[in-house]
Amino acid sequence: MSQKQKVLFQLPTSISPDSLNGHNGRVLGMLKYFHDRRDRFSVDAIGGNKFGLPEWTADLQQEILRFVDNIFIYQGEDNWFDFVYSRAQSVYHQRLLQEQLPVDSDYFTPPGYVSFFNNLLARSSYDFVWINNLEYAHLASNLQSPNLQTIIDIHDINSIFMLVKKNIDLFKNLKFDHKANFAREIALLERFDKVIANSQFERDILAKELPTDKLHLIPFIVSGLDGLDNSSKSTPYEERVFEYDVLFVGADNQPNREGIQFFLDEALPLIVERKPDFKVAIAGKISSVVRVEPVLAKNLVCLGYVPDLAELYLKSRLVICPLRTGAGTKFKLVEAMAYAMPIVTTLHSASAVSLVDGVNAFITDDPAAYADRVSRLIHEPDLAARFSVQISKTYASQHASSAVYSKLDSIFFDANITKI
Known part of the structure; x- marks a missing residue:
């Protein structure tokens, strides 16, 4: 050698x-x-x-x-x-x-x-x-x-x-x-x-x-040090047991603040009209600064720092990344891809990775459309499962x-x- x-x-x-x-x-x-x-x-x-x-x-x-x-x-x-x-x-x-x-x-x-x-x-x-x-x-x-x-x-x-x-x-x-x-x-x-x-x-x-x-x-x-490359093969989407409808993971920074607040203020009320028991889980330091109308407080679960996100991903139906500012690749998106998560994101966030609207994710900046896409994946589990398969393939070809x-x-x- x-x-x-x-x-x-x-x-x-x-x-x-x-x-x-x-x-x-x-x-x-x-x-x-x-x-x-x-x-x-x-x-x-x-x-x-x-x-x-x-x-x-x-x-x-x-x-x-x-x-x-x-x-x-x-x-x-x-x-x-x-x-x-x-x-x-x-x-x-x-x-x-x-x-x-x-x-x-x-x-x-x-x-x-x-x-x-x-x-x-x-x-x-x-x-x-x-x-x-x-x-x-x-x-x-x-x-x-x-x-x-x-x-x-x-x-x-x-x-x-x-x-x-x-x-x-x-x-x-x-x-x-x-x-x-x-x-x-x-x-x-x-x-x-x-x-x-x-x-x-x-x-x-x-x-x-x-x-x-x-x-x-x-x-x-994304695997860095913890073997996420194999996570997308762990539990098929259809076999997962869900506790939360939507998951958002983020540090406390300006793009995350603006993004999650956009979702909570403009999309969440529209989703709750269709599904009153809708649950949003927010993990990471961003949990401490989010604001929501009192009537929607019951739909929000702020988890703070979560040492092991694997279980949380597998207990959530889909991941949102509603960021509209910031630079570089959104780490949270690639991490979600590693777990074969259905994703609803924005044009800005999707521009850094290989996401195609309607093929392996939903991508929109419009609040009403954002709410509609989230609701579709919640109410159409077969569609969510197809997205899970497609995002797993994208991850394997691009980020594994x-x-x-x-x-x-x-x-x-x-x-x-x-x-x-």
């Missing part, structure tokens, strides 16, 4: 294998790929603690070491120069210019972190450097070596994500020039050998700006580990790289 490919994998924030949200799930899914290909790869991980807030505890580092060979943490909280350097940018842009930080700012990668990163590169001979998120691009954007491939997994198009921030109180009064920042983003991405998008929608946007051999679509690997691993293999072991 040929020599293993050596990878330096950057960790954007501290993560735990026990916490599978959109961000964590994406990073953990990639680490799982490298672990499952450990006969082909040797992987070191690198991360950094923020000033005054050490996040990479010894326990979290030990958990990540289950999937990589070594982990190196930059103790940024000990570097006052980095603190002043980053905060000076924040003051200049947000307070003096009254604008959001530019997308190509090195706020998250001050000089001390870059030096730590470069020193690690100098000590070891890596074949690949993998960066997560544009905020950390400056760690590797200036590397030039014929023997080193630089890869960035953007997670989201940052200039689109920052538009969403304008709906958050902290950023409402800050200016943001989307066109100028998108151009900055493209210029930064062009410095990398490979750029990875996780949604078809964002790939289509970037494809107009980046060469085809540089840009790759790698969907979410075998499908995504094949796409990743093509990046690492293509014609220009020695195959193993």
Whole structure:
């Protein structure tokens, strides 16, 4: 067997294998790929603690070491120069210019972190450097070596994500020039050998700006660490015992708040008219902030944090994803697909994944139509079962580990790289 490919994998924030949200799930899914290909790869991980807030505890580092060979943490909280350097940018842009930080700012990668990163590169001979998120691009954007491939997994198009921030109180009064920042983003991405998008929608946007051999679509690997690839084969839809009609899972963020409130305010009353005992289960931190008319309180079950969602998915007739803003792939949608759940979603949410209205999901932005589609799946179990079968097939072809691993293999072991 040929020599293993050596990878330096950057960790954007501290993560735990026990916490599978959109961000964590994406990073953990990639680490799982490298672990499952450990006969082909040797992987070191690198991360950094923020000033005054050490996040990479010894326990979290030990958990990540289950999937990589070594982990190196930059103790940024000990570097006052980095603190002043980053905060000076924040003051200049947000307070003096009254604008959001530019997308190509090195706020998250001050000089001390870059030096730590470069020193690690100098000590070891890596074949690949993998960066997560544009905020950390400056760690590797200036590397030039014929023997080193630089890869960035953007997670989201940052200039689109920052538009969403304008709906958050902290950023409402800050200016943001989307066109100028998108151009900055493209210029930064062009410095990398490979750029990875996780949604078809964002790939289509970037494809107009980046060469085809540089840009790759790698969907979410939802299974990450917990074997969801097999969940869609666990209990056929017709054999499930339902406790809830609809399930919504979400963290407490602006797109989730707006989306679930749209459903509760405009669709739920119409559904309850047809089915007075209709039950909506809401899981995750979003549970603490939802509002509903008192007359509809009996139709809502706020579960808060649920450590194991598997049972909850299988006890729900269908999943809703009524989000109308946000960037990137909606992790909750792909997770629902892993459980072969019938889905009712919006055009915005569906744009990132392979959902087709009336074939493997219902997709609409109209409140009355949204209520009608949910009611149809509740009252037509045969239709819901057909959707379950179709969504299971879509998941297997697009998001199961075998499908995504094949796409990743093509990046690492293509014609220009020695195959193993």
